[in-house]
Amino acid sequence: MSVTVRVPAKVNVQLAVGGARPDGFHDLANVFLAVGLYDEITVTPADALRVTCSGPDAAQVPLDVTNLAARAALALAGRHGIEPAVHIHIAKDIPVAGGMAGGSADGAGALVACDALWGTRTSREELLEICAELGSDVPFSLVGGAALGTGRGEKLTVLEVGGTFHWVFAMADGGLSTPAVFREFDRLGEGARTPEPVASWDLLEALAKGDTGALAAAVSNDLEPAALSLFPELAQTLAAGRAAGALTALVSGSGPTTAFLARDASGAERIAEALRASGTCKSARVAPSPAPGATVVHPGHRDAAGARD
Numbered sequence: 001m002s003v004t005v006r007v008p009a010k011v012n013v014q015l016a017v018g019g020a021r022p023d024g025f026h027d028l029a030n031v032f033l034a035v036g037l038y039d040e041i042t043v044t045p046a047d048a049l050r051v052t053c054s055g056p057d058a059a060q061v062p063l064d065v066t067n068l069a070a071r072a073a074l075a076l077a078g079r080h081g082i083e084p085a086v087h088i089h090i091a092k093d094i095p096v097a098g099g100m101a102g103g104s105a106d107g108a109g110a111l112v113a114c115d116a117l118w119g120t121r122t123s124r125e126e127l128l129e130i131c132a133e134l135g136s137d138v139p140f141s142l143v144g145g146a147a148l149g150t151g152r153g154e155k156l157t158v159l160e161v162g163g164t165f166h167w168v169f170a171m172a173d174g175g176l177s178t179p180a181v182f183r184e185f186d187r188l189g190e191g192a193r194t195p196e197p198v199a200s201w202d203l204l205e206a207l208a209k210g211d212t213g214a215l216a217a218a219v220s221n222d223l224e225p226a227a228l229s230l231f232p233e234l235a236q237t238l239a240a241g242r243a244a245g246a247l248t249a250l251v252s253g254s255g256p257t258t259a260f261l262a263r264d265a266s267g268a269e270r271i272a273e274a275l276r277a278s279g280t281c282k283s284a285r286v287a288p289s290p291a292p293g294a295t296v297v298h299p300g301h302r303d304a305a306g307a308r309d
């Protein structure tokens with residue numbers, strides 16, 4: 001008996017960041033777009049809480065209670081007064097410490113998977129509340145599609161998307177810690193530029209219309225100067241993608257993954273090939289957007305049709 005949940009990565013098509021708040025977080029206008037790169041989280045009953053991970057970056061994933069998937073299981077079990085006796089396996093395809101919300105995806109995925117496994121039937125509101133406690137990006141991993149995140153990014157408004165956007169992601173050799181990038185943002189005095197972050201109307205309209213050219217013209221990431229300051233080599237990756245015909249190139253979230261918007265699927269393949277050949281990144285992957293949020297793909301012991309595991 002097990003449950004498997006598939007959860008997408010994200011790119012921030014707008015990340016407007018204000019100054020540091022008294023609690024250390026930053027107010028954001030954060031336009032999330034879920035993209036078709038996925039982690040799969042499988043939960044199986046066990047004697048005690050245990051996390052395992054597979055995939056090329058598995059060695060970099062913590063398997064203790066600092067893993068958001070473990071914290072999600074503990075939070076859900078705590079609310080329902082049950083033992084978190086579960087084996088959580090993460091099949092990892094989202095880059096680790098890459099600025100694509102891979103850790104958040106695992107948190108949201110484990111939450112949905114444990115809720116199904118334990119039959120705790122937690123309401124959507126309560127699941128989103130637990131997600132927000134786990135981290136600023138976790139609610140979006142649950143919801144998927146596209147959304148505007150305000151506050152520290154956890155207060156979501158779902159956005160319409162009128163078409164498919166074709167992305168290329170270049171994975172860097174190494175990771176960046178999100179708190180370190182925000183600290184660098186503060187050190188560079190970037191927060192003074194955006195006293196009150198707001199979403200760009202041009203960007204929201206481009207998403208709603210599915211207009212790739214308009215989206216390319218409207219994307220922005222206030223964390224990019226801080227990410228480039230900590231990881232200067234990314235400038236070469238961005239330049240290589242632009243030279244290969246990307247309509248726009250930006251750092252994904254806090255980086256160091258870089259994101260490139262292509263006109264169509266074949267353009268994305270060409271840009272990915274050029275990025276691989278450029279020697280400026282570890283790997284390059286194409287992914288369409290939007291993508292659905294956390295979704296049960298393997299319901300375990302008995303699904304609606306009555307099929308058995």
Ligand code: C5P
Binds near residue numbers: 027151180182
């Ligand atoms: O919410 P989450 O745990 O993902 O945030 C990780 C870190 O990123 C925070 O501890 C903080 O340093 C930084 N952060 C921030 N402002 C936000 C979101 C995250 O400063 N809105």
